[in-house]
Amino acid sequence: MNVNSAASSALNLINSSQHRAENAAQEIASASIKNDEVGGSEVKADDLFKPIVNLKEAELEAKAGTKILQTERESIGAILDIKA
Numbered sequence: 381m382n383v384n385s386a387a388s389s390a391l392n393l394i395n396s397s398q399h400r401a402e403n404a405a406q407e408i409a410s411a412s413i414k415n416d417e418v419g420g421s422e423v424k425a426d427d428l429f430k431p432i433v434n435l436k437e438a439e440l441e442a443k444a445g446t447k448i449l450q451t452e453r454e455s456i457g458a459i460l461d462i463k464a
Contacts, residue, residue, distance in 0.1 A: 390448035397441035404434035 408431045 386448055386452045390445040390452070393445035393448070394442055397438040397445065400434055400441065401438035404431040404438065407431040408435075 408428060411427055411431075
């Protein structure tokens with residue numbers, strides 16, 4: 381596997397997860413407040429389910445991207461140790 385390709389893929393994955401998290405957070409923030417609060421309307425659990433799942437997916441994507449970068453760094457370190 382090409383090292384630049386791995387780093388590029390990892391960074392793309394982290395970027396994608398950041399955008400997914402931003403969109404999900406915006407959906408959650410724009411959800412209506414409860415009726416008993418001033419100016420509110422009832423929020424259904426279904427309205428928040430998908431954005432919360434998207435936040436979790438974004439978290440897992442970011443962790444995967446980070447793990448790819450860590451593995452790449454360890455691999456490069458091992459190669460340098462072998463060459464030295």
